[in-house]
Amino acid sequence: MFHDIWKTFLGFLQGFGAMSLFFLRLLQYTPAVLVTRFRLVFYQVYNAGALSIVIIMVCGLFVGGVLGLQAYSNLERFNAEDTTGIFAGFALIKEIGPVITALLFAGRAGTALASEIGLMKATDQLSAMEMMAVDPLRYVAVPRFLGGVISVPLLTAIFTTIGLLGSHLVAVELLGVDVGAYWQQLQNALDMEDVMEGIYKSITFGIIASLLAVWEGYNSVPTAEGVGRATTRTVVITAIAVLIFDFMITAWIL
């Protein structure tokens, strides 16, 4: 029993170490890839980012809307419905925007990355590249990683902006909060540091989500079942890691 726990712990430690080394190698190749293979990175920004715009926008609109609704119905009891903007703005910019975007990214783009790389591995495409003296880490892993790292902060900004629009629609257009009060209160309450907190978070989450997706794909068991398991693990582990890091960053900043 105790022995089992110890073995599990050692296994975890080994996996974590291997992933850290993988991360360092990705970083090591990043400058060269950005210079010589920018087209591949560009294509991955399209794949991970541009193709996620619609889902990000739809989710942002509704999440913002529901925040506006909740904030209004609670604040109304204190006759403080003018501060709906503060509530929705704080929640969206500092927490919900970065976190939900990272989770949506893991579900939409992370799984696609993991299964794509896993499938390339299962069909010997990665081995074939090695045999053609092309390092698959540079050709496959780094561009996908960078595509995700670039996309997530931009997606987060889009999500948050659309979310603010959604809460504006609900609070101002639907429930009749004064438009001036809504935005003035929001602007007075929010500082640049609050916005930067959201941006720092989105950058961190982008690195986490992209790294995990590429890592899981790269290390999947090269069978149909293995690839399936890799995509599931990508979503689960990304979600856990993002929420843990969210707590740590918030605790560190406050």
Added chain:
Amino acid sequence: MTLSDTLIELRDVDFSRGDRPIFRDLNLTIRSGEVTAIMGPSGTGKTTLLQLITRQLSPDSGQVFVAGDDIARYGISELYRMRQRMGMLFQNGALLTDMSVFENVAFPLREHTKLGERLIRNVVLLKLQAVGLRGAAGLMPSELSGGMARRVALARAIVMDPALLIYDEPFVGLDPISMGVIAKLIRQLNDALGITSIVVSHDVKEIGEVADYSYVIADGKVAASGRPAQLRNEPSELVRQFMLGLADGPVAFHYDAPDIEEQFIGSKPD
């Protein structure tokens, strides 16, 4: 690579996957200019052998020499230079799925040479012509049949004019016509380009027609070797079973199981 008689030599190679030993004291030489077949029952590590030769894997002990050099000593750039002189055909072709047939064949050229677009186009179409698929240049890998995908992969393998061509199970899952085409290509490319070929397969009949020399691998060792005609007269029972395709022999038909009487009737009366 120099044109010495022996191109590749494996000396006392040991290799295990986890606790399972794959090779023990494996010795094997491949002569340049010939088509060498490596045969053996499934699961004897034929693909592993190729990975050792290309250093996708490294042996636990023993040495692998390519053109006289111990490849374990190669740094990453020397290793990549060596691989540029090798072409490998994977079991299912391993074409890159996100680019067309033309771009797949052009891929090594674009990565390793600074040839102009016109020259790349000429070289690629020439290689596709050699495998009879010049007309398929614009197709995507998903639009190809299994045999066609393998021929495209062959064109890609020879596009850098390698000195050594390695085929991993080139006949698996192909119809008789495609098998014949691939067998013919293996022989033709070897002779026309003056290169060395290694073919890993368990298709005794097909490979017998093209190979100059064959190795049969079983139980982590070379069980037999020789010209195809010699092998057919090999006295070893295991080699006979394999070459003739007999159901039972040294490689047992039954997987290890408890005593049959015991399992069906229950414990034996004392």
Added chain:
Amino acid sequence: MQQTRTIELGTGLFALLGIGALFFLTTQTTGKNDFSVADTYQVTARFDNVGSLKPRAPVSMSGVTIGRVTDISFDSNALEAVVTFVIDSEYDQIPDDSDASILTAGLLGSQYIGLTAGGSPLYLEDGSEILFTQSAILLENIIGKFLISGPSSDEDGEDD
């Protein structure tokens, strides 16, 4: 080539939207624009208790924002809080005997510094210190006093 075009258009649209959204968030949602005058002068004031006053809190006079708190520190010799704030150079005729108090916007709102004009002929300038200050009124202190001695007109924390 049609495919390349789609990819380039899609990525372009994505980058444009993303950067536009970042721009919106950094410029339109923060209060930074309220008071971002480059030309200011610095004034300090000492308080017994700053309550929940925070850096970037507004400094106002007659209800108009004329400056911002830049720093709050604690002087361990005098055992007092030292609040540093900047005032827009446009307002350079504030008497140097003006009174600074820490006020609360509404019952539960955030705290800010209110200046009340004095009568001195000399004006505050860069580096001056406001001598007359009134600390933050802590709700819990008032309630505490009220419970012990009943309603009282006693002001909490008068300084100097």
